[in-house]
Amino acid sequence: xARFVTVAKADSIQPGQIIKVEIxxxxxAVANVDxxxxxxxxxxxxxxxxxxDGDLVRTAVVCxxxxxxxxxxxxxxxxxxxxxxxxxxxxxxxxxxLQVEF
Amino acid sequence: MAxxxxxxxxxxxxxxxxxxxxxxxEGFDGRVVLVGAEPQLPYDRPPLSKNYLRGGMPFEKxxxxxxxxxxxxxxxxxxxxxxxxxxxxxxxxxxxxxxxxEFDNVLIATGGRNRRFPIPGLDLPGVYDLRTIADADRxxxxxxxxxxAVVVGMGFIGAEVAASMRQCGLEVTAIxxxxxxxxRALGEDIGRVVEALHRDHGVAxxxxxxxxxxEGKGRVERVVTRDGRRIECELAVFGLGIEPVTEVVAGTGVxxxxxxxVDDQCRTNVPGVFAAGDVANHFHPVCGRxxxxxHWQNGVKQGAAAARSILxxxxxxxxxxxxxxxxxxxxxxxxxxxxxxxAVVVRGSLAERKFLAFYMAEGRVExxxxxxxxxxxxxxxxxxxxxxxxxxARLADPNVDLRTLAPAExxx
Numbered sequence: 001x002a003r004f005v006t007v008a009k010a011d012s013i014q015p016g017q018i019i020k021v022e023i024x025x026x027x028x029a030v031a032n033v034d035x036x037x038x039x040x041x042x043x044x045x046x047x048x049x050x051x052x053d054g055d056l057v058r059t060a061v062v063c064x065x066x067x068x069x070x071x072x073x074x075x076x077x078x079x080x081x082x083x084x085x086x087x088x089x090x091x092x093x094x095x096x097x098l099q100v101e102f
Numbered sequence: 103m104a105x106x107x108x109x110x111x112x113x114x115x116x117x118x119x120x121x122x123x124x125x126x127x128e129g130f131d132g133r134v135v136l137v138g139a140e141p142q143l144p145y146d147r148p149p150l151s152k153n154y155l156r157g158g159m160p161f162e163k164x165x166x167x168x169x170x171x172x173x174x175x176x177x178x179x180x181x182x183x184x185x186x187x188x189x190x191x192x193x194x195x196x197x198x199x200x201x202x203x204e205f206d207n208v209l210i211a212t213g214g215r216n217r218r219f220p221i222p223g224l225d226l227p228g229v230y231d232l233r234t235i236a237d238a239d240r241x242x243x244x245x246x247x248x249x250x251a252v253v254v255g256m257g258f259i260g261a262e263v264a265a266s267m268r269q270c271g272l273e274v275t276a277i278x279x280x281x282x283x284x285x286r287a288l289g290e291d292i293g294r295v296v297e298a299l300h301r302d303h304g305v306a307x308x309x310x311x312x313x314x315x316x317e318g319k320g321r322v323e324r325v326v327t328r329d330g331r332r333i334e335c336e337l338a339v340f341g342l343g344i345e346p347v348t349e350v351v352a353g354t355g356v357x358x359x360x361x362x363x364v365d366d367q368c369r370t371n372v373p374g375v376f377a378a379g380d381v382a383n384h385f386h387p388v389c390g391r392x393x394x395x396x397h398w399q400n401g402v403k404q405g406a407a408a409a410r411s412i413l414x415x416x417x418x419x420x421x422x423x424x425x426x427x428x429x430x431x432x433x434x435x436x437x438x439x440x441x442x443x444x445a446v447v448v449r450g451s452l453a454e455r456k457f458l459a460f461y462m463a464e465g466r467v468e469x470x471x472x473x474x475x476x477x478x479x480x481x482x483x484x485x486x487x488x489x490x491x492x493x494x495a496r497l498a499d500p501n502v503d504l505r506t507l508a509p510a511e512x513x514x
Contacts (some may be wrong), residue, residue, distance in 0.1 A: 047428075054476070062480060064475075067424070
């Protein structure tokens with residue numbers, strides 16, 4: 001049953017920043033794009049690399065290992081070598097609590 | 103270009119499929135024919151020395167595009183088909199078996215083949231090299247049989263194969279004629295880091311010595327070196343680099359010099375004939391000289407650039423060349439224009455194998471190598487492209503955001 005899980009304080013993630021959180025031991029990345037938060041699987045669909053270790057370029061996250069790119073809003077692949085989209089999650093802010101639907 | 107025109111692409115691998123896909127993305131509605139010597143649909147080669155070789159990846163996962171991708175875009179696939187010659191005057195490909203395929207424009211994306219040297223015993227069963235999926239399958243079978251392996255040549259392919267075989271539990275000895283692995287690309291200091299990486303994972307390393315012969319009765323049993331070492335083994339893999347495959351244009355007037363010579367828009371000296379990928383000795387506008395590279399990223403991007411150039415929408419191809427090599431838990435990345443350097447600036451820790459090393463010439467960053475520092479490596483690309491002097495102290499300081507050292511990016 002999906003529920004919203006508080007993963008961080010909203011003001012702890014600066015615009016342009018990505019953090020890695022764990023929900024039920026599962027790594028999820030949360031990115032702040034100009035004040036809007038986006039959550040997605042932290043593990044790149046190409047190989048086992050943490051997307052939170054990569055750069056956020058506008059709305060694209062760039063995997064640090066092989067430079068695959070995904071749209072953080074939709075999970076769509078923007079650049080190879082990845083071919084499979086990354087899963088995205090619904091995010092909401094309650095007060096200062098950043099919550100991810102998981 | 104007339105709608106009914108035909109664009110033939112010789113070589114159905116990374117570069118060729120990227121060009122074909124780009125032609126359709128750009129709205130070209132003529133005929134696109136991808137001709138490839140191998141029987142498989144275009145597949146990704148980087149896993150062949152890594153995950154695929156270790157048995158951790160099925161073949162289907164290596165396909166660059168699913169089969170329907172080509173059908174939906176009406177990209178004609180002529181696989182298992184060897185092009186004998188590009189007939190420039192008649193604008194046709196001569197195919198093995200006598201068929202001809204007429205074209206209006208042709209892209210040569212034939213890539214490379216493994217270099218072979220006249221070493222006695224090189225053709226013995228049990229001595230392998232790696233370029234194709236068929237090669238990888240042969241080595242994989244040998245790995246499954248197990249035993250002692252010798253890797254000849256610790257360039258990137260040799261180093262990756264050595265790592266994969268260790269990860270599969272084989273005893274591995276590596277022989278490298280230079281002082282360290284990857285010596286020519288990375289120099290001695292960083293080469294030593296890669297040497298330590300392999301030694302720490304149990305590879306026996308023989309440096310500064312070369313193979314004199316592969317010996318065995320009907321099958322390789324040992325490798326003998328120039329200095330007289332004898333290394334018993336059940337299999338050997340050599341990685342001695344590649345040479346560009348240019349025979350299809352031999353004698354046609356298309357200029358060949360360390361590959362097919364093209365300008366910064368993938369154009370050869372013959373109108374309507376283009377080249378891209380490993381085979382293309384291209385003019386690079388950022389550093390102002392010809393170069394030929396054998397990188398995955400160049401295959402993708404130059405293939406796309408060639409497609410646009412064929413359609414008359416070419417732009418100077420000015421990517422900063424970049425590649426990766428995964429060995430054990432080390433993600434090694436390299437970017438830039440391999441050239442002479444007068445200083446190496448290190449940011450991070452060589453001992454912990456978490457660093458960037460900047461290769462400097464006259465105060466500029468010519469190229470950079472990183473281990474497990476991919477984000478910072480990517481932030482270095484604009485610095486390399488800018489070709490301006492950078493303060494080495496700031497490069498070396500991990501508290502300095504590398505993005506602040508690059509001039510503002512030009513608008514796309």
